[in-house]
Amino acid sequence: MASRKVTRRFVAKTAAASTALIAAPFVSGVHAAGKLTLGLWDHWVPDANKASQALIDEWAAKEKVEVTVDYITSQGNKLLLTIAAESQARSGHDILALSTWLPAAYQEQLVPMNDIVDPLIKQNGAVNGTVEYLGKVGGQWLGVPATIGSQLKGPVSRIDLMKKHAGIDIQELYPAGAPPKADSWTLDAFLKAAEACHKGGVPFGIGLGTTSDSVDSVGAFFLSFGAELVNAKGEITVKTDKVKQAMEYMKKLVAFLPPDAASWDDASNNKWLVSGKGALIMNPPSAWAVAKRDAPQIAEQCWHHGFPAGPAGRFGPFLPFYWTTWKFSKNASAAKSLLTHLSSPSAVEKMVVASGGYDIPAFANLTTLKVWAEESPPKGGLYHYPNPHNHQILSIAAAPAPHKIAQQIYTQGVQTQMVVRYATGQPLEKVLDWASSEIEGFMRT
Amino acid sequence: MADITVRSASIGSPDSRSSLHKLMQRKSTIAFLMALPLILLITVLVAYPAGYAVYLAMLNKSMTKFVWFKNFDFLFTRDTFWMVVYQSCLFAITAVIFKALIGFIVAHFVHNIPSKGQRKWRGMLLVPWVIPPAMSTLAWLWLFDPSYSAFNWLLQPFGLGPIPWLGETGWARFSVILVNVWVGAPFFMIMYLAALKSVPEQLYEAAAIDGATWWQRIWYVTLPMMRNIIAITALFSTIVTFANFDIVRVLTKGDPLNTTHLFGTWAFRLGIESNDIPLGSAVSLFMVPILAVAAVFILRDITKRGSEV
Structure with a gap:
């Protein structure tokens, strides 16, 4: 059997390579905190998507997460079909917009959101009874009440x-x-x-x-x-x-x-x-x-x-929308962080303004924004x-x-x-x- | 080491090589290998989805338990289901009859056009069939639209209308059948035209010598010669018409009062919109026995006539 001579150079190289391999996940890179995919409702109002995209980009840059956003139309039930397909395949977006009855329909597959909705209610005011009836089942919030699309x-x-x-x-x-x-x-x-x-x-x-x-x-x-x-x-x-x-x-x-x-x-x-x-x-x-x-x-x-x-x-x-996260999502913690960012009063106001006042936030303190008084004619x-x-x-x-x-x-x-x-x-x-x-x-x- | 020697000896033996060679030489083996890509394709695209639909149809509403045929039992007790059965049969049978009639008549017209200009007519008449139905149905939706109906606008000067094209059961059923006939008649036309072209001219000449009238030529020459094409076209169209989705979905969404729903649109309403996928699957599977019975009868007739020839 042929033997191989272990040199000092070989030992040094191996040690360097091993160190790099072990340390790799912790190196602070551009997208060090992983990836996140979103499926949001494609807004009727032409430029409304731009506002949510800007807010998401702002968060992604700060948190160093690589984010992909798909704006999915509800025309032809495209969003409904996407939700049904993801539920069956147990694979899909980390954050997905579900409207009215759908959080309850998919309740077994959704991550409870009490840890972020309860503080948001404290921050932004109570939600109306319908938002609670549709989104909170058995004491658990199945999604974060969304601004986009709620009407x-x-x-x-x-x-x-x-x-x-x-x-x-x-x-x-x-x-x-x-x-x-x-x-x-x-x-x-x-x-x-x-x-x-x-x-x-x-x-x-x-x-x-x-x-x-x-x-x-x-x-x-x-x-x-x-x-x-x-x-x-x-x-x-x-x-x-x-x-x-x-x-x-x-x-x-x-x-x-x-x-x-x-x-x-x-x-x-x-x-x-x-x-x-x-x-x-x-x-x-x-x-x-x-x-x-x-x-x-x-x-x-x-x-x-x-x-x-x-x-x-x-x-x-x-008719409220909810931002939800599947239990099979690989990055639920990042999803929650982004949803908290999107529910801040300043973010909500930007989205409502971009929608020309179409979107109505679920939270009581955010239903008196200037935009509704100023829109005309x-x-x-x-x-x-x-x-x-x-x-x-x-x-x-x-x-x-x-x-x-x-x-x-x-x-x-x-x-x-x-x-x-x-x-x-x-x-x-x-x-x-x-x-x-x-x-x-x-x-x- | 000994094992390997034995195994390689058996693999390399002239007997096994020749039997493999013989197997590969067999016509049935070659046919099987040539059909294999298609078998795989059918398994992946047809057999698996169909089997999965059967599996889904046997689950309970929350998809946690196997309930065998309970979903089907349940459907038999629903009035709406029987209305969907009635509407699907009415829609498919009426539409196929009208498509066949219009296709037959138009095919004769086109057949009688001199061959120089025939191609243009054939191309133009095929337009409704080649446009994606969802798109052309949108144009029909505008023609029937409650606020802007062009048809009602045309009827107005004659003191007629406004007709609730999609708002009243009778008119709504008429409208969805009309659009289906408009989309599907060119397919019949082109099939019948091909069949007409294959009828030997001598048969007509012999009939003319015998003093046959126009109607007798159609009845005793044209129709018997086209019989197989008519049967196959009708079968194919019945299957496609029964399984229609886009026209009803775009025009009426099953309204008014669910009276224009077909199996496909009702299955979508239950399975996707109402989140009852097992029941939706059960509805969609009801098309299979109806179409299977139709297919068996028509294909048996064709085979019988084929063996007579």
């Missing part, structure tokens, strides 16, 4: 048309920079206004399809009557007086809505407003933003305000959009049912379908039987 789908009215046809001065009810004086803005007043505008040839544009905008609006009307299809205990409560009252009201309202409202999707109401055909829609300021670009004379007549009050209160449909038209005076209860359709049942009531548009069935001539009892039967089906585990 309120309250009414946006045409100042001129409401005055002309319904005799309502919406700016007087919801004055810019001051608390609402909207005691008279009730469901009855809303119905009368809907009738007047319908007669005037500019009907209210409320959809009755099964997509989110339609479901949110109808859900808020139901809640205004205290009408729950399933209560918090998971009991079916379809055949109650409150539900029947809500159905009767909706039947009257449907008569004043566009005849094909049953087929409306989330773009239909935007087009309705921008085309000048309607006096009111239920939407965040994206429709107004499009009008500002394409039909400025309409944009300057748009005023965002609160929902009409019903017997059970005034409910505004709120008309100046003050967005002031009441984020519910700065807690004038309405922020809600979501199908609440307070347990999440897995509520999600199906919501995504399958049970409430809108009930309304359309009743409005098109089916007897109320038959409609309620149908709804009960559908919901019984949602109870399977």
Whole structure:
């Protein structure tokens, strides 16, 4: 067997190489703290992504983490499909934006975020009940309430048309920079206004399809009557007086809505407003933003305000996003650090400004930023959009049912379908039987 | 060392080499090897996803337990499911009949155009089929749009409309079938045109000598000669139409009142949007027995006629 002579030079080289190998992970390099991937909701507002990208880059440079951000559109359910695929594959982004029902749907796979959400609440103020209902399950926060994409789908009215046809001065009810004086803005007043505008040839544009905008609006009307299809205990409560009252009201309202409202999707109401055909829609300021670009004379007549009050209160449909981290993420600690950075008041303000006031932070202290008072035209038209005076209860359709049942009531548009069935001539009892039967089906585990 | 010697001796023996050689010489072995890439492709892209769908369809809602056929049992109790079955059958059968009729008529028109200008017509008529359906359906969506419907605008001067194209069950079903026929008819047209071109001219000449009318020539010459193509095209189109997703998804999303849902769109609504992947998989698998029965009947007929020839 051939022997090899060990020289002094060989020993020195080996020692140097071993030291370098052992020390390598601790050398402070450009991306020494590893990699992080984000899947964020691709904003409708063109330059809004730039603000979040800048904030992420700022954090990445400071923490020396290599960050990749994918802005994933919700058009064509791309974001929903990405979430489903990552959940099945148990692989994907370290931080992923999940909306409304999804944190609860994927709760077993998400990292609890109490350690950062609780301090954020102390820092930025409490979150509204809907944010807590959707994001906190079994005492655990499943994600950090996100600024990007969180929205309120309250009414946006045409100042001129409401005055002309319904005799309502919406700016007087919801004055810019001051608390609402909207005691008279009730469901009855809303119905009368809907009738007047319908007669005037500019009907209210409320959809009755099964997509989110339609479901949110109808859900808020139901809640205004205290009408729950399933209560918090998971009991079916379809055949109650409150539900029947809500159905009767909706039947009257449907008569004043566009005849094909049953087929409306989330773009239909935007087009309705921008085309000048309607006096009111239920939407965040994206429709107004499009009008500002394409039909400025309409944009300057748009005023965002609160929902009409019903017997059970005034409910505004709120749809929050959450930034979540999968349990299979390899860099959860860095993810949490970045999410804390993105939830600081200054970061939140930058994102809200970049979105033109579209995004609504979940935290109470951050709903009175200057941007909503300053956006124009008309100046003050967005002031009441984020519910700065807690004038309405922020809600979501199908609440307070347990999440897995509520999600199906919501995504399958049970409430809108009930309304359309009743409005098109089916007897109320038959409609309620149908709804009960559908919901019984949602109870399977 | 001894082992190695024995093994290498057995490998290198003329007997084993010749049997391997014989195996490789067999037609069936060569055929298998040549088909192997396709078998692998089908295993990865068809068999595995199909098997996985069957597996998913047998899990409970939270995907933690194997429940065998309980999801299917459950579906049989749902009214909406039976409505989806009805709508899928109505959609597929009506659309295939109209596509076949229109394709047959247009193929005759094109066949009668002098060959010099025929290519242009063929190209133009194929346009609806070659545009990605999701894109062309978007254009149809604008034509049917509640606020800006071009069709309603055209009907207005005649005192007609506005028609709720997508807002009322009857009209919405008509609209999705119309778009499917528009997209799919060119496929029938091109297949029938190819079949027409292969009918020997002498048969028509003989029929003309026998005094056959135009209708008799179609009935006794053209149709029997095209029978196999008609059957295969109808089968292929039935499968594709049953499995349609994009047209309904873009136009109506299953609305109004779920009356335009097909198996594919309903499966998506349940599986992805409502987070019930096992139930969504179970719905999507219902297409298999329906299409399998159709395929067996049509292919059996074709084979029977093939053996008669």
